Amino acid sequence: MSNTHPLKEQLALLIGTALDIVSPDAPVSLEIERPKNPAHGDFSSNAAMQLARPLKKNPRELAQRILTELPASPLIAKADIAGAGFINFHLTPAAWHGLVPQIRTAGAQFGRADAGRGHKMLVEFVSANPTGPLHVGHGRQAALGDAICNLYAAQGWEVFREFYYNDAGVQIATLAASVQARAKGVKPGDADWPDAAYNGDYIADIAADFLARQSVKSDDREFTASGDVDDIDSIRQFAVAYLRHEQDLDLKAFAVRFDHYYLESSLYTSGRVEATLQKLVNAGKTYQQDGALWLRTTDYGDDKDRVMKKSDGTYTYFVPDVAYHIAKWERGYERAINIQGTDHHGTIARVRAGLQAAGAGIPEGYPDYLLHTMVRVMRGGEEVKISKRAGSYVTLRDLIEWTSKDAVRFFLLSRKADTEYIFDVDLALAKNNDNPVYYVQYAHARICRVFEEWGGMTDTLDDADLAPLTAPHELALMQRLAEYPETVAGAARDLAPHLLVHYLQVLAGDFHAWYNAEKFLVEDVATRHARLALADATRIAIVNGLALLGVSAPEKM
RNA sequence: CUGCCCGUAGCUCAACUGGAUAGAGCACCAGCCUUCUAAGCUGGGGGUUACAGGUUCGAUUCCUGUCGGGCAGGCCA
Structure with a gap:
């Protein structure tokens, strides 16, 4: 499977043949663009302009020579020269028709590639300390991290999802003290309430369960409370297990899973912290x-x-x-991506510098970081800043319960990570085309409805003659579908799932326009089968794309 | 004060990594359901890409500076 544009590739071969004749010595980086203006054809090449300087020739003249040497092909209807020396290619409808059976044969594999086969990557995200429920910022990380893992897996990478947290530091001590105070009957606002305590309602819940000697099990630990309010160690362990379990539920509601939870404390017990310090001292990069x-x-x-x-x-x-990132490298992950809030950007230079100083043969750009800005929540025209459960912030679970997993995922992925995002709860609930997630899902549901109405077996479309697909909307849709593999590859490369979100909205738009312009279930069998085959290919792209984002594709809405 | 990120239509965002006339949605205006879901579609007005220079055939994209916004900077997690 390939992650490039299927027709670009074929065209590149043809142009390459011509270039070998026109300019056997001057190398040219062959770029094939899709012009914005449809009058400029389906594809254009700037090869002549690039060659103009090294060959000291007029670009339009060079373009003409390239055209003369261009091998004949059934793909190309017309090729002409425009502007400063662009060569514009107009493809035949048949060239586009070839894509439909390719997509339908590939099915769930459409858009998947094996470019990353044999390579291992670790993506670290969420990484919340167990001191409270996950907030909306963690939600953005969870959505980004999961989508990026899916995108890279679709490129053939072996991807490992890791959650890193600290169960022993100052914050955990504060957590234990807060629960202990609650267990002793002290409440926020009381004179005895600790200054630096956590004030959310969940603290009272933990204290109550602790006193009731409950057992709690999370994905990575299990603990039974002693019930003794003076047993601070038991309180701490119980509170951590309790909150880890709460976070598991938050993540489950968001359909995000992890392969491993990595404890900061393990770096001390395994001696990795000490060993890292030794490495840095031995490298002569330290001083007192x-x-x-x-x-x-x-x-x-x-x-x-x-x-x-x-x-x-x-x-x-x-x-x-630094010890943790050396461990990532030594565990065999040639690429590591950390997804964090922009407030952590100060650590990037530090960690990378530490890794270089350790001299462990780790590449300079290791690890990669994807930083995201804050998420604010609007509801009923006002900003929501607090929740009862967590106290000072809106939780991810609140957002999912107010709207839906699909809406939260889609919305949080719809913007570049480094732009601030305002999550509009009312918009996420809207059942009209203001709401982009419905717009895309609706396109899918419409296709499913057509197939239900038709009642035939999709296999019978396998040898459909696609020649009837000549309407502008049909060509536009096929052209859009052809862009899907490179869109997925680009979204992975740039750590930018929003590119896929944007693509799906445009794809859905192309489909809705076609749906309104043409009826699928027409009398003429050839036309009907051709249109159904294209609708089926569209369905495949929508399902595959939404799956990478972690968003469902309902058959009925 | 210093470092990093960001400035594109009234609003929210795109723009295939340097291409041709910068595109969508919302909002506003005017239309389209007896027909596969109107949760949809069609048409319209809207721009000195913050500003000023530079690099070149060509800049929203790369470089420098200015202005505006965000985040960070302490023996801190």
């Missing part, structure tokens, strides 16, 4: 100052040196972070 141990990260592009070991002998979080 003011009683602390520093790493010369400025040697690797960071804007200031960083403390690794504080004057009190404890580590900053920076050392385990």
